[in-house]
C-alpha cells in the first residue's frame with residue numbers, strides 16, 4: 148500500500164460533518180473494505196459516503212438489491228478476512244434479522260449500523276426514534292449474543308464504529324451500532340486522530356495455513372475459536388445448522404445446548420471488557436437519569452438545570468445498550484437511588500433498568516418523531532423526587 | 546457365479562468429498578448424489594486448484610451439497626446463497642465461487658438475488674437442481690412445479706405455471722446457460738466444468754428426480770423410473786428457442802436439454818474511482834457458437 152493510499156483510510160484532522168458521515172469515516176479508519184447496502188433514510192448518507200470513499204482505497208462498495216442481500220454479502224465478505232459492514236434503518240433492520248442470526252451461529256464478525264427512525268413499519272421515515280432497542284437484542288430467532296453501541300454525538304459515531312469493528316473481531320460476532328436519526332443527521336465537530344492512535348483488534352487466526360488437526364469451531368478456552376478464511380486451504384465448512392467443533396451439522400440436543408451456551412456465553416464472558424457507560428455526577432445523586440443516544444443529550448441539559456436548582460441528580464449514559472450495565476444499576480439501587488428513564492419508545496431499556504434495580508422507576512416516553520426536551524426530562528425528575536419513593540411513575544409526552 | 550464382495554479402498558473423488566460425512570442424508574433414488582458427483586468431477590476437470598473453489602448453498606436437500614464437498618463451503622440461509630457468494634467473490638476475486646442450490650431456494654425465496662447477480666454479471670457459477678418441488682420440507686409446491694402437478698400443498702393440482710428457468714437466466718444476462726439431467730452425466734459434468742472456467746455469471750439447471758416429493762405423487766415412479774423417463778423423453782437441442790423450454794413432465798412431454806447460451810458480456814467490476822468503460826448494448830441471446838461445439842468443448 149502506498150503512503151498516499153494509507154492516508155485516505157484515516158482522514159486525520161478536525162472536521163465539521165454529520166453523524167452518518169462520521170460513522171462512514173469510522174468504518175474507513177477501522178479498515179473496513181467491504182460495504183453492501185441498500186438506501187434507506189436516515190442512514191443513506193453512510194452508504195453515499197462509503198461509495199465515494201471505499202473506491203479510493205481499493206475497497207468494495209456494492210449497492211445490493213435489498214437488505215436481505217446486503218447482510219448476506221457482508222457475511223460472505225467477512226469470510227475472506229475483510230472487515231465488512233452495512234447500514235440501514237428500521238424496515239431494513241427487520242429484513243436483516245435472519246442473517247444476523249446466521250452471523251451469530253457461524254461466528255462471523257461484521258458491523259451493522261441502524262440509524263433508528265419511527266416505527267413500526269414505514270412509520271416516520273425521516274424522524275427520530277429509539278424503538279428498535281429490544282429488536283437489537285432479540286430480533287433474530289434463538290438465543291445469541293448481541294452487542295449494541297449507542298452513539299450520542301458525531302464524534303461517537305466515528306469512535307463507536309471503530310470500536311464496533313474491534314468488538315466484532317474480538318467476539319467473532321455481528322455487532323450493532325444503534326444510532327438514531329437525530330445523531331445521524333446532526334452536524335458537529337469531529338476530530339479524527341492519527342492512524343497510530345486508532346486501536347485495532349486483530350481477528351484471531353489459526354496458526355498454520357491448514358488447520359493441522361485444529362477444529363475450526365473448537366473454542367480454545369477463550370470462548371472464541373480462531374477464524375480461518377476462505378481460499379487458504381483450510382477446507383472449512385460453515386453452516387447455520389447446529390454444528391459440532393468440526394463445523395459439521397450435528398443436530399442433537401447436547402451439541403445444540405453446548406453450542407448455544409458458548410455463543411450466548413461470549414456476552415457474559417466479555418461483558419466486563421465491553422460494557423461502556425458514562426457516569427455524570429453520580430457520586431451524590433439521589434435520582435439517576437438512565438439515557439442513551441440523542442435523548443442523553445437532552446438529559447445532560449436537564450441535569451445541569453436541576454443541579455442549578457440544587458437537586459442531587461446524576462446520569463448513567465449507556466454507551467453499550469447490550470450488554471447492559473445491570474450490575475451498576477443494581478449498585479445504585481442498593482444505594483437508594485431512584486431512576487428516571489427517558490427514551491423515544493414506549494419503554495424498552497426501562498425494562499432492563501427496572502429488572503436490575505428491583506424497584507419501580509419513572510419512565511418518560513414518546514414514540515418518536517421529536518427529540519425529548521430538557522425541560523420535559525427535568526420535570527419528570529422533579530416529580531419523581533417529590534413523590535413517595537415506592538410510587539411508580541409513567542409519563543407520556545404529547 | 547457366486548457373489549463376490551467388492552471392496553473399494555479409494556475413489557478418484559475422495560479428495561473432493563468429505564468422506565467422513567458420508568453416507569449422505571438423501572433418499573434412495575434421489576438425483577442429488579449424481580448431481581454432486583458431476584460437480585465434483587467438474588471441479589477436478591476444471592483445472593482450477595481445489596483450494597480456490599468455494600461452494601455456497603442455501604437451504605434444502607440440494608443445499609446440503611456444500612457440506613459434503615471437501616472445499617471451503619458455506620451452508621447459508623434459505624434464498625441467500627447468491628448474495629453471500631457475491632460478498633465472498635467481490636472481496637476476494639481469486640476465489641472460484643459456485644452456488645449449488647435448489648429450485649425453490651434460487652427462484653422463489655431467492656429469486657430477486659438471481660435476477661440482480663445475473664444482471665450485474667458477477668463472476669459466479671450457479672448450479673440449480675430442479676426437482677420440481679420443495680424436497681426438504683416434504684414435497685410442497687415450488688416455482689418450477691409443472692402446471693396441474695400434485696404436491697402436498699396442491700392436492701388438487703397446481704394452478705400456477707412453472708418458471709422456464711433457462712429462458713429467465715438468459716433474459717437476465719447469464720453468459721452461459723445450460724440444462725441437463727442427472728442421467729446425462731458426461732454432458733452435465735462438461736457443462737459445469739465449462740461454466741467454472743468461463744468468466745461471468747454462468748448458469749446450469751440440473752433436472753433431478755425427487756421420488757419422495759415429486760415422482761411418486763405424479764406417477765413418475767421411483768428414481769430409476771424417472772431416469773428412464775429422462776432417457777426416453779429428452780431431446781438435445783442447443784439451438785432450441787428459449788421460450789420453448791418450459792417443462793411439463795407429463796408422460797409424453799419432451800425435455801429439451803442443451804447448452805443454450807454462450808456469450809460474452811463485461812464481467813462485474815466493483816466501482817473504482819475512474820468512470821466505468823463504455824458498454825455496448827448487450828445482446829440478449831446468442832446460440833452457442835457452432836465452432837465451439839465442433840471442438841467438442843461441451
Ligand SMILES: Cc1ncc(C[n+]2csc(CCOP(=O)(O)OP(=O)(O)O)c2C)c(N)n1
Nearest residue numbers: 604605606607623647648649650679680681
Ligand atoms: C426463511 C425460510 N423459510 C422456509 C424454510 C423451510 N424450507 C427449508 S428448505 C425449503 C425448500 C427447499 O426447496 P428447494 O430449494 O427446491 O430445495 P430441495 O429441497 O428441493 O432440494 C423450505 C421452504 C426455511 N428454511 N427458511
Ligand code: SF4
Nearest residue numbers: 571572575606680755
Ligand atoms: S426429499 Fe427428494 S430431493 Fe430430498 S433427498 Fe429425498 S428424494 Fe432427494
Ligand SMILES: [Mg+2]
Nearest residue numbers: 647648676678
Ligand atoms: Mg427443489
